[in-house]
Amino acid sequence: MLNGALKAPSGHIRSGRPFQNRSLSFDQHANAGLAMDDAPEIPVIQKIENDHFIDVLQPALRAQSHLDIFLWMQGEVQSFLPHEIFVAVGCDKHREQFQVDLISAMPQMRTSQMSGSGIVPLVKSLLLHWDDIGRYPFCMTRPTGFSLEPDADNLAFIDTGFGSMRSALATGIQDQREHYQSLYIAFSQSAAPPPSAAKYMRMLTPYIDFALRQVAPIPSCYASELKPEKPDKPDCTAFGLTQREAEIMQWVAAGKTNEIIGVILNISPFTVKNHLKRIFQKLEVTNRAQAVSKL
Numbered sequence: 001m002l003n004g005a006l007k008a009p010s011g012h013i014r015s016g017r018p019f020q021n022r023s024l025s026f027d028q029h030a031n032a033g034l035a036m037d038d039a040p041e042i043p044v045i046q047k048i049e050n051d052h053f054i055d056v057l058q059p060a061l062r063a064q065s066h067l068d069i070f071l072w073m074q075g076e077v078q079s080f081l082p083h084e085i086f087v088a089v090g091c092d093k094h095r096e097q098f099q100v101d102l103i104s105a106m107p108q109m110r111t112s113q114m115s116g117s118g119i120v121p122l123v124k125s126l127l128l129h130w131d132d133i134g135r136y137p138f139c140m141t142r143p144t145g146f147s148l149e150p151d152a153d154n155l156a157f158i159d160t161g162f163g164s165m166r167s168a169l170a171t172g173i174q175d176q177r178e179h180y181q182s183l184y185i186a187f188s189q190s191a192a193p194p195p196s197a198a199k200y201m202r203m204l205t206p207y208i209d210f211a212l213r214q215v216a217p218i219p220s221c222y223a224s225e226l227k228p229e230k231p232d233k234p235d236c237t238a239f240g241l242t243q244r245e246a247e248i249m250q251w252v253a254a255g256k257t258n259e260i261i262g263v264i265l266n267i268s269p270f271t272v273k274n275h276l277k278r279i280f281q282k283l284e285v286t287n288r289a290q291a292v293s294k295l
Helices: 022-031 044-062 066-073 120-132 156-163 197-213 243-253 258-265 269-283 288-294
Strands: 085-091 098-104 138-141 167-175 180-188
Touching: 044 066, 044 197, 066 098, 066 197, 085 120, 085 197, 098 120, 120 138, 120 167, 120 180, 120 258, 167 197, 180 197, 243 258, 243 269, 243 288, 258 269, 269 288
Parallel strands: none
Antiparallel strands: 085 098, 085 180, 138 167, 167 180
C-alpha cells in the first residue's frame, strides 16, 4: 500500500526528519556573512560519506551507453540506493504516451523483454499519487509483492520479478519547458528502504535523468508499445450514454476493474462507480455483465 503522511515541507524527507546536507554548511554560513572560521566543523565520517557520494555521481556525466548506466547503477550507487529493479518512465503531459527503461541485474529482467502494457496501470497510479502529495519522493511497501496488470504478452519472469519486490522508492521530474514528466522507481526485496535512501534518491534522480537522456531508447520500449490498446467501442448511442460513460463501458467490456479504469482515464475509482450507477439506470440493468450483454 502507499504510505500515508508523505507530504512534507521542502527540505524534508518523507519520514519527517529534516533533510540535512551538511556538506553545504560552509557555503550557507558564508552567505549569511559569517567568517569561514566560525562555521561548525563537519563530522569526519559524514564528510567522508559526502565526498564519496560526489565521486559516485561522476560516472553519470560520462555515460555513453546503456551498459555504462547499468554498471553505474549496479555498482557504487547500490551503497546509497540499494535496489534490485530500477524503472525509469517518461511520459507526455497528457500521460497517454509512455516510454519505460528497466535496469536490473536479475536474470532476464530487461527493457527488451517487457511488452509494456502490463506496467502502464501501475505507472499511472504512481504518477497520480506523486501529484497528490505535491510531487515529493515517496515510499511504497507491498508485503505480498508488486503485481502488473495481467498481460498475455508479458513474459512470466517479468511478473515474477516484480512479484518478489517488497518495497519501492519513487520520485519524479517535471519538465516545465517541454511539458514532459519522468518518474523513477527503485524496487527492493527488502521490507523497507534504509532511512537515508529517500535523501539519496532525491539527489541521484537528476543525474540518472541526465544519464538516460544521453543514450538512445531501446526500440522495444517506445511509447506506441506501452499504451494500452483500446478495445472496440460498444454502440451506446441508442441508450443515451455520455462520451465518458461510453468510455467506461468500453473498459468494462474489456474486463477492467473500477481501479484500473480510473487509472486509465485519470479519474478516481469512486467516480467510475458513480458513472456505472447512472449507466445501469439508463440500461435498466443491475450489474456489469448485464450491461455488457445489453450493448
